Amino acid sequence: MKIQITNPVKADTFSAIFQNMKLFADNINIIFDEDKMFVQAIDSGHVSILELNIPAAWFDSYEQTNATVGVNSVIFFKILSTRDKCQNIEIQCDEDSEKLLVRFASDNKTVFDKTFEMPLVDLDAEMMSVPDMEYQAEFALPSTNFYNLVNQLKMFGETMDIECSEEKIILFSNSQDCGKMSAEINIDDLTSFSIEEGEQIKMSFSLMHLYYIAQFHKLAKEVEMSFKRGYPLQIVYNLGDSDTTLRFYLAPKISEDDD
Incomplete structure (x- = not known):
C-alpha cells in the first residue's frame, strides 16, 4: 500500500482529520480498499461512532493491496503534527511489514524532509454496520x-x-x-x-x-x-x-x- 498527497490543502485536511481522532479511540484500523480509504472508530463507552470515507481519486497517488493497517491514533497524530505546511505526505506499508512508513518532503530547501517508521498495532476490531434510514x-x-x-x-x-x-x-x-x-x-x-x-x-x-x-x-x-x-x-x-x-x-x- 502506498498513498501520496501533494495538494497542500488536502495535505492539511488529512492531517487535521487525525488531530482529533485520538479523542475517539487509542487505536484504529485504516482500511485501504481498491476504491477508497476507510476508518471506523468507536469510543470506549460505545456511545459514538466515527466513520471516515475518502475515495481513491481524492489522493494524488493511490496504490493499494486491500490492506488493513492498525495504528495508534496518538502516535499517528504526533507524526502528522511535525509536517510543515509546504510538505507532501507519503504513506507506505509493504505486505507483511510490521511498520508504517510516513514521509514528508518538499522542494523548499529551507524545510528538511522527514521520515518516520511507526510500529503497527494488531487490532482485532469488529466493523459495525450502520443501516441507511429515513430521518424525521x-x-x-x-x-x-x-x-x-x-x-x-x-x-x-x-x-x-x-x-x-x-x-x-x-x-x-x-x-x-x-x-x-x-x-x-x-x-x-x-x-x-x-x-x-x-x-x-x-x-x-x-x-x-x-x-x-x-x-x-x-x-x-x-x-x-x-x-x-x-x-x-x-x-x-x-x-x-x-x-x-x-x-x-x-x-x-x-x-x-x-x-
Whole structure:
C-alpha cells in the first residue's frame, strides 16, 4: 500500500482529520480498499461512532493491496503534527511489514524532509454496520456556529436537549449549579431544513461527545445533522464532495419521559 498527497490543502485536511481522532479511540484500523480509504472508530463507552470515507481519486497517488493497517491514533497524530505546511505526505506499508512508513518532503530547501517508521498495532476490531434510514428531521448549519453553540452549552451542563418542529429549533443545557442556557435557531438562517409534516422531536445527547465531534469543524464550512426519535443522531462533514465524508453517529440519552 502506498498513498501520496501533494495538494497542500488536502495535505492539511488529512492531517487535521487525525488531530482529533485520538479523542475517539487509542487505536484504529485504516482500511485501504481498491476504491477508497476507510476508518471506523468507536469510543470506549460505545456511545459514538466515527466513520471516515475518502475515495481513491481524492489522493494524488493511490496504490493499494486491500490492506488493513492498525495504528495508534496518538502516535499517528504526533507524526502528522511535525509536517510543515509546504510538505507532501507519503504513506507506505509493504505486505507483511510490521511498520508504517510516513514521509514528508518538499522542494523548499529551507524545510528538511522527514521520515518516520511507526510500529503497527494488531487490532482485532469488529466493523459495525450502520443501516441507511429515513430521518424525521434534517438541517445544515455553518460548522463554526455548531462549534460555538456546543462549547457554550457545555458550560451549563452535560446534556444538550433539542426541540425541533416546523417552526423552530431550540437547544437547551442546564445544571443545578450553573443554571440554564437555551439557544433558538431561526429556520430561515439554516442552509437547509426539512422535517416531517406535523412532527415535533425532543431528544437529548451528551455534550462531551458533541464537543469531540465539534472539534472537526475546521474541515468543512457546513455540518449536516439528521434526527430520528429513538435512533442515533447523524452528523456529517463533507470534505469537498458527497463521497469524501467524515460521519458520526451519537446515541441519544434516554430520559424518564421516553416511552
